[in-house]
Amino acid sequence: xxxxxxxxxxxxxxxxxxxxxxxxxxxxxxxxxxxxxxxxxxxxxxxxxxxxxxxxxxxxxxxxxxxxxxxxxxxxxxxxxxxxxxxxxxxxxxxxxxxxxxxxxxxxxxxxxxxxxxxxxxxxxxxxxxxxxxxxxxxxxxxxxxxxxxxxxxxxxxxxxxxxxxxxxxxxxxxxxxxxxxxxxxxxxxxxxxxxxxxxxxxxxxxxxxxxxxxxxxxxxxxxxxxxxxxxxxxxxxxxxxxxxxxxxxxxxxxxxxxxxxxxxxxxxxxxxxxxxxxxxxxxxxxxxxxxxxxxxxxxxxxxxxxxxxxxxxxxxxxxxxxxxxxxxxxxxxxxxxxxxxxxxxxxxxxxxxxxxxxxxxxxxxxxxxxxxxxxxxxxxxxxxxxxxxxxxxxxxxxxxxxxxxxxxxxxxxxxxxxxxxxxxxxxxxxxxxxxxxxxxxxxxxxxxxxxxxxxxxxxxxxxxxxxxxxxxxxxxxxxxxxxxxxxxxxxxx
RNA sequence: GCCCCCGUCGUCUAGCGGCCUAGGACGUCGCCCUCUCACGGCGGUAACGCCGGUUCAAAUCCGGUCGGGGGUACCA
Numbered sequence: 342x343x344x345x346x347x348x349x350x351x352x353x354x355x356x357x358x359x360x361x362x363x364x365x366x367x368x369x370x371x372x373x374x375x376x377x378x379x380x381x382x383x384x385x386x387x388x389x390x391x392x393x394x395x396x397x398x399x400x401x402x403x404x405x406x407x408x409x410x411x412x413x414x415x416x417x418x419x420x421x422x423x424x425x426x427x428x429x430x431x432x433x434x435x436x437x438x439x440x441x442x443x444x445x446x447x448x449x450x451x452x453x454x455x456x457x458x459x460x461x462x463x464x465x466x467x468x469x470x471x472x473x474x475x476x477x478x479x480x481x482x483x484x485x486x487x488x489x490x491x492x493x494x495x496x497x498x499x500x501x502x503x504x505x506x507x508x509x510x511x512x513x514x515x516x517x518x519x520x521x522x523x524x525x526x527x528x529x530x531x532x533x534x535x536x537x538x539x540x541x542x543x544x545x546x547x548x549x550x551x552x553x554x555x556x557x558x559x560x561x562x563x564x565x566x567x568x569x570x571x572x573x574x575x576x577x578x579x580x581x582x583x584x585x586x587x588x589x590x591x592x593x594x595x596x597x598x599x600x601x602x603x604x605x606x607x608x609x610x611x612x613x614x615x616x617x618x619x620x621x622x623x624x625x626x627x628x629x630x631x632x633x634x635x636x637x638x639x640x641x642x643x644x645x646x647x648x649x650x651x652x653x654x655x656x657x658x659x660x661x662x663x664x665x666x667x668x669x670x671x672x673x674x675x676x677x678x679x680x681x682x683x684x685x686x687x688x689x690x691x692x693x694x695x696x697x698x699x700x701x702x703x704x705x706x707x708x709x710x711x712x713x714x715x716x717x718x719x720x721x722x723x724x725x726x727x728x729x730x731x732x733x734x735x736x737x738x739x740x741x742x743x744x745x746x747x748x749x750x751x752x753x754x755x756x757x758x759x760x761x762x763x764x765x766x767x768x769x770x771x772x773x774x775x776x777x778x779x780x781x782x783x784x785x786x787x788x789x790x791x792x793x794x795x796x797x798x799x800x801x802x803x804x805x806x807x808x809x810x811x812x813x814x815x816x817x818x819x820x821x822x823x824x825x826x827x828x829x830x831x832x833x834x835x
Numbered sequence: 836g837c838c839c840c841c842g843u844c845g846u847c848u849a850g851c852g853g854c855c856u857a858g859g860a861c862g863u864c865g866c867c868c869u870c871u872c873a874c875g876g877c878g879g880u881a882a883c884g885c886c887g888g889u890u891c892a893a894a895u896c897c898g899g900u901c902g903g904g905g906g907u908a909c910c911a
Contacts (some may be wrong), residue, residue, distance in 0.1 A: 359911060472837045474907045499909050525838045533909045536883055540911045564906040630847055637849030638859045666844050666862040720873035798870040810872045
């Protein structure tokens with residue numbers, strides 16, 4: 342399976358979302374690529390929660406992320422709710438670990454205490470006319486006197502990492518070699534003045550402690566990579582890290598225009614797609630297409646096929662725009678891959694939510710549904726489209742309503758005369774079957790009234806199903822039954 | 836400003852020096868099927884940002900340029 346020099350079964354990757362806000366498509370796409378990569382190589386997936394930001398964390402978000410991951414089927418082997426040898430897996434519970442690492446780092450020459458305020462740094466930068474933003478290294482070589490003076494002022498230091506001189510080159514797993522001159526990478530803070538560790542510290546520390554071998558993340562983190570690589574040298578020196586992971590930066594998922602899909606954009610939220618009735622496998626298939634292709638002439642595939650074929654070298658570094666239309670088309674393809682029984686199964690929660698059937702459905706409802714779904718399954722592209730197509734069959738006569746717009750358009754005077762003729766033609770039918778209904782109506786309307794089919798059946802459809810759009814009319818009437826069908830034709834006249 | 840990334844149809848992409856008068860998918864347009872819708876079928880539309888270089892040969896390699904994006908925090 343594994344070849345020399347390529348990732349082997351020792352691959353360890355991680356999901357590390359922070360529970361702030363609702364899960365984003367970019368987050369899911371990144372998770373998917375990590376998942377596919379790890380599964381392809383028989384590796385291990387660690388799930389940890391980066392909940393260091395006390396201000397923005399929420400348990401709702403935490404739950405939403407786990408819920409989403411389970412729905413999508415993005416499994417993991419170690420971490421949140423699973424445990425493992427490197428826990429705890431919530432950063433909020435790892436304070437002692439970070440404090441210890443920070444203390445050891447502070448005792449080394451890799452860091453130094455910095456007493457500067459942002460204002461002071463900015464003032465110095467302006468005075469110097471420097472083009473490089475960020476910290477200027479002022480506190481790098483503080484004398485004991487200077488230090489004492491700051492402390493006498495009541496200042497508390499942040500711990501800063503001392504970037505080495507020279508350049509840092511790494512081989513990005515999707516982009517190839519990337520080099521940064523460290524003069525453009527300022528010394529960065531690892532902790533706040535109050536001692537709280539920052540993301541810059543905890544993310545690499547956890548990767549180190551959890552033995553992460555491959556870090557696949559968003560392109561937005563590309564420019565922080567030299568800092569992490571430099572930090573890893575320090576972590577290795579103090580015995581916290583064994584090795585520096587390999588990094589791969591996945592392309593952005595963009596929204597409309599040229600902006601990165603932002604949290605404020607409703608299309609960015611994964612819940613939306615779930616609510617609309619996307620299939621997890623359909624959504625994931627589409628997400629996979631954002632930066633990866635299984636073949637030149639094919640874009641519908643299963644997750645198993647993706648795992649089989651996925652290689653990081655094939656990931657396209659270009660940013661990709663999220664295209665709802667295509668996402669829906671891919672989803673529709675997956676819908677057509679399901680059996681009617683499977684579609685029925687998946688549609689059930691949507692029907693229950695809309696009150697079309699009980700939860701769980703009654704025996705009678707289940708029976709009707711089994712008859713109706715073959716008509717519906719092939720004409721919906723998302724699960725949430727089902728209730729509107731089916732409710733006319735399940736609603737009782739007292740609760741039956743018609744779409745006002747469709748009524749206005751199709752049940753005008755001529756429309757009602759068509760309905761009347763239909764009522765007359767069907768009233769005496771001996772056998773109530775799709776074929777006999779169709780024959781009777783065609784005879785009465787097409788031949789009798791010389792109407793064009795679409796003109797003839799439109800009003801009948803609205804009368805019986807309440808909508809201009811419905812499953813096939815004659816089949817629908819058979820399922821509805823003679824009594825209710827006739828009663829609806831009748832009520833459409835009044 | 837500075838640093839980094841990116842650049843093939845409207846969109847997602849295939850392409851890794853000759854198979855390319857550039858392929859597929861979504862979209863879009865036209866037609867067919869048809870009781871609505873959806874499906875399905877057929878056909879059309881449409882791209883290698885630009886300029887140099889390397890080479891017998893470049894969408895593919897190199898340089899530049901232009902354009903887009905991101906990063907420049909005691910956020911993550």
